[in-house]
Amino acid sequence: MAHRGPRGLLGHKEKRSRPVGTLLRRMFGYLGKFRKLVAIGAILSLIGTVVNLINPLVLREGLTVLGLEGSTIEAVLFLVVFYLILRILGWLLNGGYTWVLSGAQAGFVQKIQQDVYNHLIDTDLSYHKSEQSGDVTSRVTSDTESLGIGIQIFIDVASQMTLLIGTFIVLVLISPTIALTSLVVVPGVVFIAVLFGTVGQKIMLASRRAYGKVSGQIAENLSGVHIAKAFNREDEIAEKMLELNEKAYKHGFRFMILMSALQPMVRSIGIFAIAAILFVGGSLVAGTAAILTTADLFLGVILVSNFMWPLLHLAMMASQVQASLAAMDRISDVIEAEPAIADTPESEPLHEESDGITFRDVTFSYVEGTLVLKNIDFHIKPGETVALVGHTGAGKTTVAALINRFYDPDSGCIKIGDQDLRNIKLESLHDNLSLIPQIPYLFDGTIIENIRYGNASATNEEIKELCRLIGADDFIDVLADGYDTYIIEDGKNLSAGQKQMITIARTMLADPKILILDEATSRLDAYSESLVQEAQEKLFAGRTTIVIAHRLTTIANASRVFVFEQGELIERGTHEELLAYGGVFKNLYDTYYAHQGITEITEDIASVASLEVSRTVSASGGGSMEIPPEAIEKMRAMGMDPEDIPPEMMEKIRERMSSRK
């Protein structure tokens, strides 16, 4: 038996989507090269069981001999030696079984882990997007473990069954009456099994849920501890914690009581069985027509306890088997999912001369029926820098994802140079192409390791040089351990801007032929951003670049601007051309980019203010009321002169002020 945690008995009960037969076949199919070892283990275990079955028979034989007239110690000695040999043999067989199985089991689990992990690494991104990373991880960790236990359980079930059936046969051979009497334990064991299967299961689930809540609350409180401190709310949070803790205690207590009751219940059933066997057996032994010897009676008593434990085990193992099958089912989901995006035999590496990006009539949807990109057609020349602009959800990030071939388009094709993306080896594609994503992601590890992710062969000096160039060196240097500062929890000890700087350094180190920046500098201050831009211009001059931009300066620097709206590419041209054109870009410019400057600010606020006020004014205007002097002061501070505000608007502001009260 494997060592399991305090909650080892708890299995999940979940709906399975595959028939048991398929799952079992697959489970044993997975054994592969371990099949032989597991078979050897199973055989050892079965022989061991048979040996264990014989042991008590030898004892009975000994007692019988003792009961005979004129027995000598020699006759007993033979039995004693035989008994010793059997016991040692049983011990060896059992040890051998554990030895063989633990190796096989460990290897088997590792093989599945690796297989599941590899599948998950290659599986379509949509899977990862739709699942929580913790759930995905449990496919690799707890589910594979559960399968490993499953294999062992099957062997255990087999040997327990052998023991059970063997014992019963022996009992019948001694005396059918004793055998029947031994069945008195059955209702007891069944009662226990049912109790644990129904009420126990419920109590256990409730207890697990309650502990889950405690755990979730601790996790949340730990990540928000700075806020609790900043607002002096530690006491209230501790109180809330106490409440959940108390609940978990109550449920845990019920569960514990149940578990504590198990042992005495089983043992007392054993004691009752002794009484019953004695009672029934006694009448068979006594009297003139004795059909049973005292030795038989002793054997009966011993065998009944032999009989009870496997029965209980079998009953308890049912939930374990269920859990293993459910795990196999979930693992099957992962393994059966063929990644849609994979190299084919025809795939070639990206050619040296292939550069520039072409979209030909590309249509794409994440979910069927909801088009995210519609008939996109464009060509980006080698060495050109193009800015993609548009509202949130216009499809800009999707364009970046498609070029990275995280997904394949529903229709149309994407080319780099003359090569269709679908015919380029993925590894070669990603070697030549780099994306700096919107949300920086850092791995647990040191800063320098994280940067080196872009290029494993880069020296420390090269990395530091690059960081100096983009201005990341300054902040890395003041961190606790400089470049060797260990990053935990996706960089909780860094600011968003710092994290972004590290991802930028990582990508620049990769030195790709084609660069895609998805709002890569959104969390940087303008000064740092300009340093990054300068470095980018210096290092990546003349390379094909796509920038998904939010800042005016970036857009103005691009050679062309593509404007996306609701999945369509609706305008393209230089910044000046588009401004002059006065279409969607002009609107975007006015709402998003113009206010980033200082000069337009007053005019901007006024126009937005009017828009804002007219939009939110409540229909039920209260009585007229003066605008409070602080509000006027505020407007002044914002650069508005109250005298310049048109009377209608002043009226609306008044209305709004009064409706607040």
Add this chain to the structure above:
Amino acid sequence: MADKRRKKYKSASNYMFSGLAKSPGVIFGALVLTVISSVLVLFPNVLLGEAIDVLDTVGLGEEFNTIILTIFVIGVTYLVMYFIVGYSWAVVTLRWERDARQEFFEILQDNSMAFHDEIDSKKLLSVAMQDINWVRFSLNPALRNLVFALASFGITSILLIQIDFTIIVNPPFTILGFPLHVFSLTMLLGSPIYLYFAYRYANTIEPVRREKSEQMEELTSVSQGVFRGIEVVRAFGAEDVEKKRFEDVSKTYEKLVAKEGRLAAFYIPALILIGMTTVAFFYGSYAVLEGYITVGKMIEVLSLLITISGFNFMLPRMLLVLRGGYVNARRIVDILNWEDPLVEPKKESEQIDWTGEIVFDNVSFTYNNGGDNVHYALKDFSIRIPGGSRVALIGGPGGGKSTILKLLLRFYDPTEGCVSVGGTDIRQIRTETVRDNVGLVEQDIFLFRMSIKDNIAFGREEATDEEIALAAQRAQAEEFILDLEEEYDARIGERGMTLSGGQRQRLAIARALIQDPKILLLDDSVSAVDAQTEFMMRKALSEVMMGRTSITVTQRLRTLLESDLVIIVDKGKLIASGCHEDLLRTSKHYRQIFRRLPGAEQVLETVAYEGDIA
């Protein structure tokens, strides 16, 4: 909270048994009952032997029936008694677990931010849940079962020795005239050897087992890291590298699992017990043949030994858990005994003028405590901030901006120098008081999974609904809140309830407004918002800044212009400070930064640089 005197645990065993020590009466009673229970479990074996003797001599009859009835009664008594045992242990140990977890959490929460920066919250969580659970598990059922098993060994020994003494008059074997008590010897020699090997077994396996569970943590963290960053892995074509890395980790894990399993195979104590049973079998047979004991006695001996061999399975495992629990307790105690560099003043200064001047006097600060090369986040930093002023704080990443804010909140104390408010060193003010008077709107807004109302009321517990609504209005958050289906009762993070960055920021502003602090710290680094959001945000900001000292980390041009004081920091040092106009004239650095801000060119043209004053 802050003044809570922390109880430090002297040692791991001290921690482990603190729960039992709390209710010594209950535990003592339970221990006595445990021993009685083990007597009750073993006694039917004695009665079995007697019953068989009765059958052999008297046959069926009253005596025989009495024995059977006694066995039955013993069964019932045991059931009841051991249930009480289980109940008492459950009460004591589960209460301990509950209190230990609560205490652990409260201490974590009380520890200063230096602690939380240093230690991974995943680890803290797993200690809070698993390690504490394992310690409890090592007390109950492990210790309880262990006591039961040991008591059974002891009682079996006594029963066997007692048989020896019934035949002491005429012992079958003698050495040099001294009687040889074989049953007694078997038990008195066998049991210690048995226990020694059982303990050795637990001792060998425990470290492997711990290593195994650490490797499992590693495996989990490697896979989780990769799955969360799967896009990065793909974008850099690092799939093969990651597969290899995983293979290394999982192969190591495999080796440890196999090693643990193999160490557990061929469990030597079982062999010892086999030896003991065999000796008893042989000696018993001899004694029966020679007429020293009855067959019934022989049966009694054998079934007693068979009963205690039932512990073969449980005993080593319980020893293992008990030993493991000790290591878990050590892990917990290590965290509990973390030395907090932040010390609360014994007696708090009274009469603190929160509206007074804020002074950083030669402040240096490093996040690194005890490392070899010290990197300063703030170095020799001095500034005077007049009370009631609006201050803008600018500088690149790592310049020291957020450190300045954290020092003002007293999340940390300066490594050197001192921070004072209205002439009082803030080290002389309790953190609770500091944080009552200093408010924060942080950069990455953290909201709890509570209703919007509760999130706003987080600023001040007793806030009324009206106050909450007013704060939301002033923070320009009301409009989007009322658009939500459940309005103020909508819960953050539920049913896809997500808020944009701008909305979260306005909620945080409302939270700060409710708190109504004397000093407000704002880390305002939101970019890329549309003009309307920007407008609302500015309104909210000026609302919240009114009537208090405010320090804002910003990149907004307007904020710089509207501030009374602009402070520029870089690499932890003060570069320049002054109002916008002065800085434009006097600071090259400021002009440089300012130039990069969109739309700044025109402003620069109108103000000529006059050279650094300093």
